[in-house]
Amino acid sequence: VKKILSIITLAATAASVAIAAPGAGAATPVDLHHVNLKNRTTTAKLIWQPRGYDPHLHKWLHRIDVPTLLVWGDDDRLFPKDYAFAYQRLIPGSKVTIIPECGHLPQAEQRQAFVAALEGFFDTMKVAA
């Protein structure tokens, strides 16, 4: 059975647009400032009101039935890490990795720790498979 991986970082929307940004090593030089501004606009479009959360999410999280890792910055001031543990309680079998010295965007702020957390998670799944 092919399992689909679900990863919820703190603000899934913000994170996904950030991940979608072309990274270093692309063929043409990337105007990261431009990408950042675009990210901010897209994020606002998606999460302005209610500001950054879905008031109904708690009713749906229990339906996630794939291996789930919640990666959260220890110092996130937009959505404090308490949310990670609240999600964990609601998503069956989910795990939490808190990244130290990290704010809202682990994948940008602590790239190595973020990748290590992902790799560790994949490894546990390989073992399970």
Next chain:
Amino acid sequence: MKFFNFHLMPYRHADLDAIEKHGTAWVTYSNRDYDPEKGAELYHEYLDQMELADRLGFDGVCLNEHHQTAYGMMPIPGVLAGALARSVKRAKLAILGRALPLLNNPLVVAEEYAMLDNLTRGRFIAGFVRGIGAEYHAMGINPAHSQERYAEAHDMIIRAWTEPGPFQYVGKHYHFNYVNTWPRPYQKPHPPIWIPSQGSSSTIRWAAQMKYTYAQTLAPIAVVAKFFQLYRDEVAKAGYAASADQLAWSNTIYVAETDAQAIREAKPHMEALANKLLKMSTEMLLPPGYSNIDSIKRIRAAKVTGKVQTCEDLIRAGVIIMGSPNTVREKLAEYQDLAGFNTSLTKTQFGTLPDDMTRANMQAIAQEILPHFRDRLPQGKRQAAAE
């Protein structure tokens, strides 16, 4: 030149030290500081000033719209316009507000403005704005939808005023099965439309193409001149003859016997406006999506900082005009010729300026300034663009 008495109606009893400490008078500054008894007095004081402007010979009076702030007490300018519609007998009545994207049903603006146009028997001027960034925090409206919502709301209102109803309107943000606005506007085809802006080039181009009056908010005169030239260039491209009346400069004027006296009297009140009531963070002023990315880059490159501005700084930069009657006449004529505008939106009350000083200022402007500019048009090469 046409003179409009432009009021921001600040809550001038605000605790300036508390605002300084809090960092802003907008959105998060608690309304605990608002005293209804003082506020009620202020509403009447300010409305009396607007009526005085009418009697003194100003061509019009302008109201404004901002939300959740001590900077201005006019979240719903139509209430005050309604109060003035019968007491301002001669002058035009302009609302330099309705922030259209903030409304979930902008057709109420078509109704409200049409009512005011009827009440004043065609003395009404209709402003359409997006509202500043802070409004999107205050009203919970998505700033990234602001430009789309503005464009749709504008088109819908103009159609409601000019096409016989009922008709259906189907847009991305607004959808109505029955658009059939009663009453229809008094003026034909509709009230004059004014577009105030901080200087967005796309807004200036659009206003010029639509033959709308463009009103430049708080800016140094050299910048104003640049924006007005852009407007004239667009008018030339559109191939029509624009009047210099279509360019309106929003300024502050204070007249006293001497320059030194004017600055001494006005300084604390002007600086309360510039450095306390107007102050806000970049996040509040420019929420993500409010401006397009090129504009944000330009704004950042310009390094607009919140540095403290003295009254003297503002005078030097030509943001405001203060001084003896002679100084004010000279500066205003110089600026009129430099920027080529023929409409002056003049704040005669500003910041914490009390009633007696405001009324003395209005009297002085009416006696010493207005008569000298009544028939004066912008002079020099800039006027050529209006041909």
